[in-house]
Each structure stands twice: as C-alpha cells, then as structure tokens.
Amino acid sequence: MQKHIKFFKSLLGDENAHFDDAHRLAYCYDATKKRHLPDGVLYPRDENDVSEILKYCNENKIPIVARGAGSGFTGGALSVNGGLVLALEKHMNKILEIDMQNMVAVVEPGVINMDLQRAVQAVGLFYPPDPASQDYSTIGGNVSENAGGMRAAKYGITKDYVMAIRAVLPNGDIIRAGKRTIKDVAGYNVAGILIASEGTLAVITQITLKLIAKPKMSKTAMGIFADVKTAMNAVYKTMAAGVTPVAMEFLDALCIKAVNDRFNKGLPSEAGAILISDVDGDTETKLDADLAVIRDVFMQNGAIDFKVAKDEAQAADIWFSRRNCSQAINCYGTLKLNEDITVPRSKLPELLDEIEKVSQKYGIKVPCFGHTGDGNVHTNVMVVDKNDEKQVENGHKAIEEIFKIAVDLGGTLSGEHGIGISKAEFMPLAFNEAEMNLFRRIKMAFDPNNILNPGKMGL
C-alpha cells in the first residue's frame, strides 16, 4: 500500500490524494446509510488524471469507485471491496459550455443537477431531468444511474438528454461516444450502454446534454380520490386521453396524513389518494385546455374533486408536500425499506391492490407515493422497531414479495435508483441466466480486471 500511496501523491499532489481516516470516513457512506471504508480518496483534476489513475489501478488490480455526491439510494458509490474512491465533485465540476446555437450543454461529471438547470434557464433553455436529489446530486451520478424525476411522464429521463460522453476505460484509454447531433449512427451506441451502468464500465469525464426551449408557463392542479385504486385508474386513462402532463404525482392516504401532521400545508385530509398534476406550455389557452382534459378524465373516473392552484404560493405548497413526503413518512417506523418499482401505467391499480395485500399479510404499513405518470411508485415498507429482528425480517420478506409482484406485472425492480448492492440479490427475479451472463460478458469487454465499482449490480 505504501508504494501505491507514494504513486498517487506524486501524481496528484498531497492535496489530491488522501489516505487518512478523516477522508476515508467522509467518503464511506451514501443515502443507503450503509458504510464501507475505502482505503483512500483521490481528487482527479482532469481527464488525464483519471486516465493515469485508472491505468495504475488496472495494472495493480486496485478496486476504484467513481463518486459524485454520494446521494444514491442503492449503494452505487460504496467501496464494498475497499480500494479507492475517485471523487469527481471537487475539481471536475465545471459547466464547460452552454451552446445556444445547437441547444446543448457540455459539463464535467461533478456538476450539480440544479446548478445546470439554473444556468440553462438563465439563458431561456431547459434541462428537464429533476431527480428528488436535484439540489445536491451530480450529473455524472445522474447519468450513471439514469436518474428520473417528476417530469419524466412528459420529458423523459436522463438518457433522453445524453448526446455524447467522454469516458476513460480501465486501461486508461480515453474514448468519445456520441456527437452534438440528434442523428449519429456510426459505431456501437457506447454512450447508451454507459448510461445506467453504475460506474462499472468506465469513468465518465464529460457529458454533452440536449437542452430544449423553456416552456413559458405552468399550472398545478390536484385531483382528490376516495381510494388508491380509483386514482390509479384515472392516471393511465388521463395519459391515454392525449394530454401529456409534465407530472402526474401520487400520494396515498398514509402519505397525506404524514405530510399534513408534519408540515400542515393543507392537503385534503379526507382523501384516500391524491394526484398532483403540472401542465406547461407557452400560452394560458394551452394550459387551460390541458387542465380541462385532465379534469374531465379525473371526474369521469371517480374523482371527488379537482382543484387548480390559484397562484404560485398555493402551487408551491402542494409541491412542498409532495417533495417532503419521503421525510414525513418516517413517523411510521424507525426503519424505512424504500424501493422504486415501476410497472406499465395500466397495471398501477393492480400493483397498489397487491401492495395493500402484502401490507396486511405482514401487518406492516406501506405508504406509497411517486411518479405515477410513468408508472413509478415509491413503496416504503415501514418497520416500526428496527431492533426487532422479526419485524425487520418481515419487512424484507414484504419487499421481496413486492418486487415479485412488480416483475410479474411486466415492471422493473428499479425505475430510477439503480441496482447497486441494495437490489443485487433480486436480479434473478428480473433476469434469466442468459441475460445475467450477457451482462457479465459486457462487463468483461470494458473492465476485464473488474476494478471499476466491483460487487455491484449482482454481476
């Protein structure tokens, strides 16, 4: 190890290569609250540093985990096999270019999502992907996990905005994939496979993102339903009616109660479920036409009431409740097993029905909220006492059953959080042996020595 420390300090300078306990601790966690101490933390200054570091790690078979903000929910940034953390947020955090003519942004991986959103909005452009972590998560992390968000129903997810990537392979090779053009069919779609690869194939050093024109205005509305199933039924009928709301978010009764108790922002306490919908566009007429369609479909499908936010303050209150729901439901237990299963929209009523059955079977509350416009439901199995082994075991059994239900309904283990270590054991529920073997061969094609983020994705 001393030899390695000497190498990295001489390459990066003392200030960019740290092997002390303070730095190791500072980079040992992520949003899973699990901890895995790395052996050291490196702050590359640029792509060439990344190349030299990877080459050395590859030759010496040292595991290395690229990391942005460490805000992931599935352990993607954890050094489960020791080795080094490649911390990209310190130096490689610049917006390199906002190209108004071609409507693209070029960024380093450590740029924070919201910083990019603000920078492009300042010049009248729009970068839609808005994961809940947008205030702190990085674009590099967003690309590596293919982050989604509230606006996916209308605007898609991170992968829909990645036009080109520069990355470093484990052998130190610097590769470019994609172009600043909508169309590019020369060579394999390497950018496509790097997206959502959780840092296991290459280290992304530069990202070119598509931007769109910023819609001039938006409005927020809320549909109030007696129960979850009726609300879920209205979701897919609305989307199929030809209107495309920016967001179609959902809170169940447990979530509504928790948010009201904690923040008191006036969600309807009598509701069994609510759907929050944003529409956007360039004219008031267009927004009102869209809202009229949504209102009609909601009311024809069992809504008790439909309210359009009177002003920005009221819209902000509604969205505050939605955004802080995850935090509020901690009142239901000391351990939250939260997953982000996704099913085809038409299967949402059945999914929520089945989740309710699991909740009853184990006597565990499972508050649900999420991005129903794209079929993505955040299911939270709330274990009352995290020190009660039996309760925890039941919680994990409930989660496994919920995964099975989602897959059986044609859905996926993860809509936006990734697999990491949290869902690795469930991969065989979703993929057969041929598919898992193909993943392993793809991994080998990029990273034959398995140095990049080893131990993830159930590979």
Added chain:
Amino acid sequence: MQKHIKFFKSLLGDENAHFDDAHRLAYCYDATKKRHLPDGVLYPRDENDVSEILKYCNENKIPIVARGAGSGFTGGALSVNGGLVLALEKHMNKILEIDMQNMVAVVEPGVINMDLQRAVQAVGLFYPPDPASQDYSTIGGNVSENAGGMRAAKYGITKDYVMAIRAVLPNGDIIRAGKRTIKDVAGYNVAGILIASEGTLAVITQITLKLIAKPKMSKTAMGIFADVKTAMNAVYKTMAAGVTPVAMEFLDALCIKAVNDRFNKGLPSEAGAILISDVDGDTETKLDADLAVIRDVFMQNGAIDFKVAKDEAQAADIWFSRRNCSQAINCYGTLKLNEDITVPRSKLPELLDEIEKVSQKYGIKVPCFGHTGDGNVHTNVMVVDKNDEKQVENGHKAIEEIFKIAVDLGGTLSGEHGIGISKAEFMPLAFNEAEMNLFRRIKMAFDPNNILNPGKMGL
C-alpha cells in the same frame, strides 16, 4: 454443405429453407446495388426457429445475416462472407399488440414501418420515425440501423421510441431487454446497444415501441433564399428561437432545378435554396404562432420570401418535390455517391461552404438536400460517366474529403444510413484505435465466433 441443408430443411420444412439460385439471387442485393450471393435463405417462423438456427450456425461457424426489406444504403443486409440470409419479412411480420392504455406497440421485426404508422394512426396514436424508405423498410431494419427521417428535429429518431427488445444471441439464448415502462434502470441498457448495431450483435425478434398522441393538424411552409449559406444560417437560428418544427428540410439550387425539370411541381426556380418546414399541434392558433416565429426568423435572416401552403394539395406538391429529390438528381450523372453526413446545426453554413469548394476542386456537381433541422445533409457526389475511371476516382476522393470536413466540424460519418460496408473504410476518420478496439470487444461479448453479419462496420 449437404449436411447443413439437410439440417435446415428438417428444422424449417422445405418451404422455409432454400438453397437454389433463384432464392440466392433474390436476397443478394440491397439499395447499394452491390451483390453478394448467400449460400442459402431461411424463413424462420418464430423466435424458437431463430434460436435453433443461430445455435446451429454458431456451432458450425456459418455466417448469417438477418434481413428485413434489404432497403439499406450501406450494405448492412449483404452476405459479404457468404453464409445464410435469415429473412424475417416473410413470417415474422406481425403487429402483435397495440396497447392503448400504455401507448405502446409490440411488433415483430418484419413489420413494414408504414404499416405500423397506419395501424396506430387508426386508433389516434402516432409513431413518428419516418425514414424515406418508410413504405417498404421494416421496423427490424429501422432499429438495427437506428433510422431517422424527416420528423427527427421535433420527434427524434428510432432509438427514442424503442422501449424493449427481445433478441436471440448467437448461442441461441433468448434475451429480453427493457420494459413497457418509461423508467427502467435494472441491468445494463442492452436494448440501447442493440439499436444501430446493424445486426452484428444479436437477431432482434420482437420490439416494443413507444407511441405518442397524434397531433390534430399540421401546416407546411416554404422559405426561399438566394443562396445555401443564408438558408443554413436561418436553420439553426429558427431552432434556437424556441419553436420546434416537425421538419426543416432543405434543397439546394441543383436539387430545385432537377425536381422542377422532372416533375414540374412549381418550386421557385429563382431560389438558390429553399427550406421546407412543417409545424404540427392541436390548434390552428398554435400552428399559426409557430409559423409566425419561423417567418420572422427567416425574413430577418435573409429570406427572399416565405410562403405557407394554401391547402393540402399545395402542401402535398411541396413534399412530393422533397421526397422525390433523390431520384430527380440522377439527371446529373450516371453514378451517385450519396452520403448522409450530419453536423451540429450551427456548423451547417460552414459545411455547405466547404462542400462547394470540394465540388469546384474536382469539377463534380454535388447537389445537397436533407434534414437540416437536425444537421443531417444528404450529399450527392454525381459522377457524370461511371465508366470513366478517373471521374470515379475523383468522386471517391471528393467523398473522402467531405467525410473529413464533417468529422472536423464535430459531425458524424452517418446520420441515419449506418456504416455497413460502404463507410467501413472511413471509420478511422471518426474513431481512434481505443474506440475501435472497444467496438471489437463489445462484438466479442455478444458474438465470439463472429457469425452475425461479419465484415461490417469496420470491426
């Protein structure tokens, strides 16, 4: 070979396994007009047939080329190494499902693009990708080449609509990739890498496509410019002005003259270049607002005139001229070397300038038209006499220079036609050795015996 013939006839029946000259000839060509005789032609009836066939070919190292309509421009469907053609258009040509609730279609690879467009439009939905070959090319071929089309500026290209793929690996393994959901981040994005892989990685047996609501109406307009450079300048300024036309198509003076001489549909003969623009939406107000923005930007950027088609007949005439341009320009020579380079939109004026220089240098006419809204220009190097070796040589030199110009401007060798054999030799212009090696390792991960469409993409 007799052993192999016996195997395939017993597996598929005499009617689906052919080794006679008539069948071999019928499947030896594509739109490149090059010919490569396969040893036989197989008509698989379903995915299991494909699996059995590939397994056998893999064990016996028999090259096999999956084929749809054979309408590709780069030789993707040619059996350059002999072996078998796997013809998917005969049996595997069914639209399996149009799911209105989730707005997806599930199709077999042999479905013709226009058949799908018509079927979904009949139920109020819309499948936007519209390659020029839409009347005969298949969805399997569209996915394998990542086909573009006229509507890409607003609606994107084939890859933006592929949600899930079923495919067979060379070892016979059947894999599924992707889901009927907008969000799915479990496992590597295998569907993403199969798109545009030109049949070299797996045989696609089923495709799930995203559909969108059909816009209620559209209008067609034409901007008339004195010269190409002024027109190109107006293109990117229009797109950056916040309006997103469905199409922003371009014809230069040579194309306009050829189309008028041949079809006499009334394009303005005095124009140095025209831009044809479609806008679509749900209300007349929206369309007129978009057209007003386009008119303003055009006129502020040197347009001589701006005309909105008065009725559908006039719009149809304009589009007829555009769609038949490729055919009309054959008047300029007996050999057409047509390429589909693409550059960032802001580089279009420079690109067209440089192409003009190449044209003058070699004394060869290079009529250009194409999808300028997404930077995609069809450049046609017209060799007057295809039997004059010197002229042909100059034509090829001109093409190589044009490729270099496109790549130097941050563009790509191919916006939508693929690499195949036609552009294979130019891959080193666009990719460095590290990138080419990565492509080869990806190919090995899927197809270690190199049986699938060998000899393509410069691998």
